[in-house]
Amino acid sequence: MAGPSKRSWNSLTVLSGFIVPKGELANTPDVADDSGSDDDEDGDMQWLDMNEIDDANAGVSVAAPKRLCNQLVHVRDKFGRVHRVKGRFPLQDPWWDLSVECRKSGGNMYLTTGYPEYRLNKNPSKDLILLFLKKYDVHPQHIEAFHNALQREPSLQEQPLNFENLCDIVEQYGKLNETTEAVSKQMLSLINFTGREESQALLAPTWLRFGPKLLPKRFYGLLLSKEERLKVLDTVTAQEPWKLGFGPIMYWEHRFIGCEATLDAFKHCNLLERFPPAEKDAIYIYDFIKSKCRREGHTFVYEKALHRRTFGDHNIVDRVKALQFLVDNKITVQLEGKVSLKRYYDYENNIKGGIGELLEKDKISKWMIDSDDLQGVFGEDEDQKRAAEFICKNPVTVMSGKGGCGKTYVVSKVFKVAHRQILEEEAAAEREEERCLNETDSLSRLEDMENSQEDQEGAGGEGIPEGSQATVSRSGKYEKEDSIGAILLTAPTGKAAHLLGKRTGLKAFTLHQVIWSYRNRKGDGWKFGDVRALVVDESSLVSVQTFSTLFGILLKHSCLQKLVLLGDVEQLPSIEPGNFLTDMYHSLAPIGWSIKLRTNHRSESKLIVDNATLISQQRLPEFDQERHFHEVRVDREDMLSSVVTRLLQNGRANDHKTSQFVAFRRKDCNIINEVCCKHYSQHCIKNAKNRSWFQVGDKVCCTKNANISLYVDPSVTPQPEKEEEKDKEEGKEKGQKSKKSGNDVRLCNGEIFFVVEDTTHISEKGKSRRWLTLDDLERQIKVDYHEVKSKGGLKHAWARTIHTYQGSESDTVLYVVGTPTRHQNWQHVYTAVTRGKKEVYVVTSPGALSTSVQTLPIFRNTHLRNFLVNLLDPRRPPPNKGPGGTHSQARGFVTALDLCTGRGSGAGPSTGTDDGEMEKFTSISEPGKVLGEGQGTPM
Structure with missing residues (x-):
């Protein structure tokens, strides 16, 4: 292996060698010491759609990611x-020869610029082989005996000692x-079952070399795939590497889910030169479509934009052929001059199909909730009355409104009535x-009386109707206890689901909890199988992928018949591509199935709501200290720390349980967290090793969904059982299927806790384990510190x-504008201030707030609205006659608010398109009423 070599063209050092084993160097930190273990780049495993979930359950290879610190x-x-060297290394044993690009960072420190290439050492020393055996728990006495035999037995010296021949030599040793025969069997068992990394590497040397760069998070999981699957992957990497750049091809041709390398990854591997011309053109275009959709939220781009697009490091040879390649391989869909990523096209098309299916169900068996029991419940709020009527009558209802307008109140009242009616129907049934x-039993008894006494006895011995009924009853009761019932309340985040459940008095779930439950279901039964109504709160946060999968x-x-979407169309849309709530709201408005609640029912938040309305109109809010809407000036960016300190000292955020800082930039959040940590907990957020430091009194949150081990008192649960559960959990982390332990808790992304206790317990085996007691003001849980930090992203x-x-x-x-x-x-500012229920502080520099409020959101190009408009067109009422008896022609559906505010990407339409043309829109003054062009707000 070569040492460090300089590349003058990029000032990079290619460092080659191997990682020094743990403990070999004196006075140096452990190789496991890291300064980036808190990196949150790795989130939860990507959520699969329904077809992929079914395929995964049927045995299709899923490339599960592994967190790399x-x-x-x-x-x-x-x-x-x-x-x-500081970097990410999926394999760290000294028998892996690596090569990685680095930049020098002073002294003898290097920072990696990417991921390493690996090769298994072909000429390892005996000491390295013995270290390998030690790692995989071969008994030290057996290692010593094997080492002695290697030196004195000629038969063991016939083959060179390396990883390829190791098993043969161990067999010969037996x-x-x-x-030695007994020892040999034990050694082979450990090598084959625990030393899989090395044996798999021998099968796939090309994947071992390029895999860490192509699919860094999924490399390790794929390395441990079944032998035949790994060979397929290695063959593709060696002979047709371009396929790894197109996930749909890997899925349809080779049955791998989640295998898609980026264009940059191929550049780092120098593999683009192996691509055929059409495939090389295609991956550049595909990468542009993906990045544009991800960055701007589109589900399609205009074909004209693709024909104009140039790439600095590559000249497209044949655009038409490249685009056709993407279509032929089910990667994109071309429709009327629009090019969609097929997966996003399918998500939106599936939502349209699902709405159509609900409409068909409604024709066959309409579910009408009796609204008589709701008389007088909503007082004088006509919007709430209409919304309740919509839910009772329609299969689909979309309800928009600011916080405090009573969306969840309407839902809770309507579905409490529905729940009671369902119970009455079940009781009657x-x-x-x-x-x-009973009638059947009576007839049976009459028949029995006509039979002979002997036949009666025989009949009595063979079947007991009462026992049979009791069994059915017990079975039915068991199923009902497992089932969540007919009404499913959901939200995109754990916090939102918790609030929804708290306000309605019913159990609520995150959308991903329902999807995960389906993925891990066993047998034919499923606890959500009896669902008849789906309610989704905070729908502006929901992506088309997640909703399409759940729907x-x-x-x-299940028995789904009703869909109710709640949210605020003026809030930020999902960070993922699509514009789900806005598209649903505006496409259902012409047929009267969407409604906006306009009345604020929180007296203390009147100015907050009024200012939110001003912001949505791109006007500056009104500041009034007496009405609890404050402006805090920051003259320079570097003054944020002192301003936050002053706010805390003046008691503006005196109780961190009822107050929350919100910022646009993560950098500002880090500054604020540092100041608050010193103020509330008297310590820094990072320790001397630059790791996040959590102590009693800290305000913390989970950033990932995860199952975390709960503390169990040893006096209550036997220790062997606990150890077994821990082993299962460890097996789960290694990618093995394991049964969920009953001693864990599901923590959801966004849940906020306060650390109230920090303890360390030592087991009988002398192993210490740290536990944090977390309090969310309604419950306290004692969880494993390392699990909640790594798996929960604390x-x-x-x-x-x-x-x-x-x-x-x-x-x-x-809110820190930054x-x-x-x-x-303006949507960021609007969303931030509407998070406050009683009081809002806007921390801003001169001009920053005005600039943000006057900035338009990027219009999101999506198919969903047009899909739904075409689907629902037969239900659309005829247009009102205009002056002179003619019909006003409506060509689209948007909100009646000012079109120049850019609504449509979250609040309404922006008229700019990729090809420079201007689109015309129609305004809607209220749900169900369509205004002709010229009747709405002027453009």
């Missing part, structure tokens, strides 16, 4: 020099005598069934970004 290791080159059974599952595997939470805090509320919100940027628009 930014670690400090020591690399020894061939000259024996040791270099400190033939020496009876003692049970009585009818019991009556039929498809419930339509196929972070300090005095300050949250607006995207992560959307869907939550606090009595007091302090430096003006084109990425922050």
Whole structure:
């Protein structure tokens, strides 16, 4: 292996060598010490759609990601020099020869610029082989005996000792005598079952070399795939590497889910030169479509934009052929001059199909909720009355409104009535069934009386109707206890689901909990199988992918008849491509199935609501200290720390349980968290090793969904059982299927806790385990510290970004606008201030707030609205006659608010398109009423 070599063209050092084993170097930190273990780049495993879930359950390979920490290791080159290197290394044993690009960072420290290439050492020393055996728990005495035999037995010296021949040599060692035979079997068992990394690497040398760069998070999981699957992957990498750039091809041709490398990854591997011309053109165009959709929220791009697009490092040879390649391989869909990623096209098309299916069900068996019991419930609020009527009558209802307008109040009242009616229907059905059974029993007894006494006895011995009924009854009762019932309340985040459940008095779930439950269901039964109504709160946060998956599952595997979407169309849309709530709201408005609640029912938040309306009209809010809407000036960006300190000292955020800082930039959140941590908990957020430091008194939150181990008192649960459960959990982390332990808790992304206790327990085996007691003001849970930190993505939470805090509320919100940027628009400010229920502080520099409020959101190009308009067109009422008896022609559907505000990407339409043309829109003054062009707000 070569030592460090300089590349003058990029000032990079290619460092080659191997990672020094743990403990070999004196006075150096452990290789496991890292300064980036808190990196949150790796979130939850990507959520699969329903078809992929079914395929995964049927055995299709799923490339599960593995979290890679930014670690400090020591690399020894061939000259024996040791270099400190900070980077991400999926394999760290000394028998892996690596090569990685680095930049020097002063002294003898290198920072990696990417991921390493690996090769298994072909000429390992005996000491390295013995170290390998030690790692995989071969008994030290057996290792010593094997080592001695290698030196004295000629038969063991016939083949070179390396990883390829190791198993053969161990087998030969077993033939020496009876003692070595038993030892040999044990060694082979450990090598084959626990030392899979090395044996798999021998099968796939090309994947071992390029896999860490192509699919860094999924490399390790794929390395441990079944032998035949790994060989397929290695063959593709060696002979047709371009296929790895197109996930749909890997899925349809080779049955791998989640295998798609980026264009940049191929560049780092220098594999683009192996691509055929059409495939090379295609991956550049595909990468542009993906990045544009991800960055701007589109589900399609205009074909004209693709024909104009140029790439600095590549000249497209044949655009038409490349685009056709993408279509032929089910990667994109071309429709009327629009090019969609097929998966997004399918998500939106499936939502349209699901709505159509609900309409067909409604024709066959309409579910009408009796609204008589709702008389007088909503007082004088006509919007709430109409919304309740919509839910009772229609299969689909979309309800929009600001916080405090009563969306969840309407839902709770309507579905409490529906729940009571369902119970009454079930009771009536049970009585009818019991009556039929009694009639059957009476007829049976009459027949028995006509039979002989002997036949009667025989009949009595073979079947006991009462016992049979009791069994059915017990079975039915068991199923009902497992089932969540007919009404399913959901939200996109754990915090939003918790608030929804608290306000309605019914159990609520996150959307991903329902999807995960389906993926892990066993047998034919499913606890959501009896669902008849689906309610989704905070729908502006929901992506088309997530909703399409959930909607498809419930339509196929439950009794779904009603869909109710709640949210605020003026809030930020999902960070993922699509514009779900806005498209649903505006496409259903012409047929009267969507409604906006306009009345604020929180007296203390009147100015907050009024200012939110001003912001949505791109006007500056009105500040009034007496009415609890404050402006806090920051003259310079570097003054944020002192301003936050002053706010805390003046008692503006005196109670961190009822107040929350919100910022647009994560950088500002880090500054605020540092100040708050010193103020509330008297320590820094990072320790001396630059790791997040959590202590009693801290305000924390989970940033990922995860099952975390709960503390169980050893005096209550036997220790062996606990150890077994821990083993199962560890097996789960290694990718093995394991049964969920009953001693864990599901923590959801966005849940906020306060650390009230920090303890360490030592087991009988002398192993210490740290536990944190977390309090969310309604419950206390004692969880494993390392699990909640790594799997749950534990972070300090005095300050949250607006995207992560959307869907939550606090009595007091302090919003830090930050430096003006084109990425922050009026929707960010609107969403932030509406998180406050009683009081709002806007921390801003001169001009920053004005710039943000006047910035338009990027219009999101989506298919869903047109799909639904075409589907619902037959239900649309005829247009009103205009002056002179002619019909006003409506060509589209948007909100009646000012078109120049850019609504449509979250609040309404922006008229700019990719090809420079202007689109005309029609305004809607209220649900069900369509205005002709010229009747709406002027453009």
